[in-house]
Amino acid sequence: MKAIVSYKYGPPDVLELTEMEKPIPEDNQVLVKIHAASVNYGNLVLLKGEPFLARFAFGLLKPKFPIPGGDIAGQVEAIGKDVTEFQPGDEVFGDLSGCGWGGFAEYVSVPENVLALKPANLSFEEAAAVPMAGVTALQGLRDKGKIQSGQKVLINGASGGVGTFAVQIAKSFGAEVTGVCSTRNLDILQSLGSDHAIDYSKEDFSQKLQSYDLILGVNGHKPLSAYKRTLSPNGIFVHVGGSGAQMFQAMVLGPWISMTGSKKMGTFLQRSNQKDLIYIKELLEAGKVKPVIDRCYKLSEVPEAFRYFEEGHAQGKVVITM
Incomplete structure (x- = not known):
């Protein structure tokens, strides 16, 4: 699979598009084929290792999580034997920041409790802007x-x-x-x-x-x-x-x-939470909330997306499409 990786802290230029092994889901994991992801402030912290205190969570000298990207939306391709909430073919979205990141890639394996069913009235790009x-x-x-x-x-x-x-x-x-x-x-x-x-x-x-x-x-x-x-x-x-x-x-x-x-x-620090994600999903499906997307970039354009996001003038979210 293709993925964006960073093996050292620094500006967006340290990000590389590379080929990696497609992950295999563990017993409690879901393999998701990612259709879209989005950029958040946490991605910038993970990329730069700043503020320095964040390195105690993300890796002191180099990133502990080489594939950035927290928010994703995609389709379940396979499930581990202990997974009960999802089936192959389900459309899902979620926040991976609490389980190793990895959203800027074509596939990711994650615990089922970080995902929720994608709002039926949203595209993958819109759903990826939310979590x-x-x-x-x-x-x-x-x-x-x-x-x-x-x-x-x-x-x-x-x-x-x-x-x-x-x-x-x-x-x-x-x-x-x-x-x-x-x-x-x-x-x-x-x-x-x-x-x-x-x-x-x-x-x-x-x-x-x-x-x-x-x-x-x-x-x-x-x-x-x-x-x-x-x-x-x-x-x-x-x-x-x-x-x-x-x-x-x-x-x-x-x-x-x-x-x-x-x-x-x-x-306060946000904590990814499946219950809260489902709450937001219900607001989205009821039409009470809608995501605002400023720009979409391809996976190969993630460094450019980060440079734009760093400027601090995005109107809503910056989204990555696979």
């Missing part, structure tokens, strides 16, 4: 943010991979949603059902009088003090992504702010 970003948005809003119907919710970085899902998932919980994005992405937010949109090139949301019950910080460079000022009493700020300085503040200052006042601030 990591969709579950991150869900867990950030529901589990860490304790979202409730009727709350005022702000999504900073609302037009990116996680942000586009967060806007829609927050709406599905009955929240009043404000998205922050650039001028060129205002139409996207409107199409996703955002109640309000703030163009960060013209307005600073942290300087407005409006306060929010829940803020999801998906992108940006604002200090924690700006988010704290914008939270309502008892409000919650959840850091999902942004600058390194912002992440450090969320990890170090967030717990202190949370202990010494009524406002809660912190960061």
Whole structure:
């Protein structure tokens, strides 16, 4: 099979298209013929080995997982003898980040509990755009943010991979949603059902009088003090992504702010979860959520896809087609 591999940390140029042995599923594994995959921030961390602390999970001197790629969608080709949830021919999607990655390849063998049946109304490309970003948005809003119907919710970085899902998932919980994005992405937010949109090139949301019950910080460079000022009493700020300085503040200052006042601030790491993936699948099939795809690249073009993703201006997801 063809696969994209990296045997050392570095820029997208270290990625190579090569031939590898087609995997054989173990007793509890499913062999998936991959039709599409997608790029996430975690792929970039795995590629570069940055921030350095990530190397304790991904390999100190070189990548422990040579084939990057977490999100996949494809068709079951074979199953191990202990597999009960799937049969050959089933169309599936899933997040491989918790079981060795390997999504940028024509085939992968994975435990059955990282997969779910693909939403019937989505193409393979659309389904591959969902797992990591969709579950991150869900867990950030529901589990860490304790979202409730009727709350005022702000999504900073609302037009990116996680942000586009967060806007829609927050709406599905009955929240009043404000998205922050650039001028060129205002139409996207409107199409996703955002109640309000703030163009960060013209307005600073942290300087407005409006306060929010829940803020999801998906992108940006604002200090924690700006988010704290914008939270309502008892409000919650959840850091999902942004600058390194912002992440450090969320990890170090967030717990202190949370202990010494009524406002809660912190960061969290998404955990791949079959139950949450199925929850997202039901939202997709009900038409309450739809993936937004910016660009599609071929497997041989993965380095180019990473270079584009690194720029940080993707409208929704960057997808790899096999």
